Amino acid sequence: MLPITKRKKRLICAGAAAAALLGLAAGLDSRLTVPHYQIESEKLSGAVRVALITDLHCCDYGQGQRDLLDAVAAENPDLVLLGGDIVDDDPSLPVENAYTVVKALAEQYPTYYVTGNHEFWSGQVEEIKENMTACGAAVLAGAWEDVTINGQNLRICGVDDPAVGTLEWKTQLTRVGEAADGSRFTILVTHRPERVEEYIQYNFDLTVAGHAHGGQWRLPGLINGLLAPNQGLFPKYAGGLYDLNGQTMVVSRGLARESTRIPRFFNRPELVVLELGPEAGV
Known part of the structure; x- marks a missing residue:
């Protein structure tokens, strides 16, 4: 040699x-990425496109938040779900970034919002809810709204983050869980993905969540996430689509960028698009 x-x-x-x-x-x-997930149900006879936005944390997406808003517009959703931590508790992050997004979305699409833990940690959660309502979003806290889109009957349920208090959170979940009566396709909007054992006690067709930030660091194909709040190391529900014994949960990796102390690694922020439709062959 x-x-x-x-x-x-x-x-x-x-x-x-x-x-x-x-x-x-x-x-x-x-850079922002836009994953799509296909979700089929016998309760649907047509298509509905849903945009899921979580964990914005008041982060910056260009002048007037156009990077994010243009990405949503390009997908042309039928409705928008805001899965918590849209507002952060760090006063150095411009809250206008959050409300600019919500107001622009609510002017174009039916928009539904639930709280995350950071909204509670801000100490201003009631004011934030009022501002979300003023922006045009429906605030769901142990409540639901029925909506018909493209001839499809949907029930959108939502609960506060568990930071509201254990008893109140369980009361809210029970209330909306009882509304999942099988009469229409029912979506639960919640911030926390790790509480799946409580969600699957009810007949939600789809649960959407955020909070995990994709496990912050990823090695695609090897590790789906390194560390997530309330799940610890190698979180089971870091991001993606999960089959929960016949129910479906989608966890967004969220939009947080400059709000996090540790940078994301192989974990681009995401706008999630859910393609709801009938079962194949129907």
């Missing part, structure tokens, strides 16, 4: 360094 010359060693080292830098750049890519 021929000895490796100093020049070759330098080239190998330079190549390895370049590959590492490219990998780091790819891992730290924080």
Whole structure:
């Protein structure tokens, strides 16, 4: 075997360094991505497109929040679900970023909002709810609304974040759970994905959540998430679509960027699009 010359060693080292830098750049890519999930149900005879937005945390998406709003417009959803932590508790983050998004969306689409833990941690959750209502969003806190879209009858249920208090949260979940009576396709909007054992006690066709931030660090194909609040290391429900014994849950990896102390890694912020429709062959 021929000895490796100093020049070759330098080239190998330079190549390895370049590959590492490219990998780091790819891992730290924080551009918005838009995953789509197909969800079929015998309760549906036509298509409904839903945009799911979670964990904005007042983050910046361009002048007038156009990067995010234009991405939503490009998907042309029939309704929008806001799964909590749209507002952050850090006063250094401009709250206008959150309300600009909500107001613009509510002017265009039926928009439904539930709280996350950071809205409660702000100490201003009631004011935030009032502002969401003023922006045009329906605030769901142990409540539901029936809506007919494209001839499809939907029931949109929502609960506050558990930071509201254990007893009140369970009361809210019971109330909306009893409304999931099988008469129409029913969606639960909640912030916390880790409470699946309580959600599946009821007949929700679809549960949507956020909170986990995609586990913050990912290795696609190997690790779906490293660490998530209230789930710890290697969270089971970091992001994606989950089959819960016949029910479906979709967890958004959220939109938080500059609000997090640790940067996202191979975990781009996302606007989730849910394609609801009839079962194949129907």
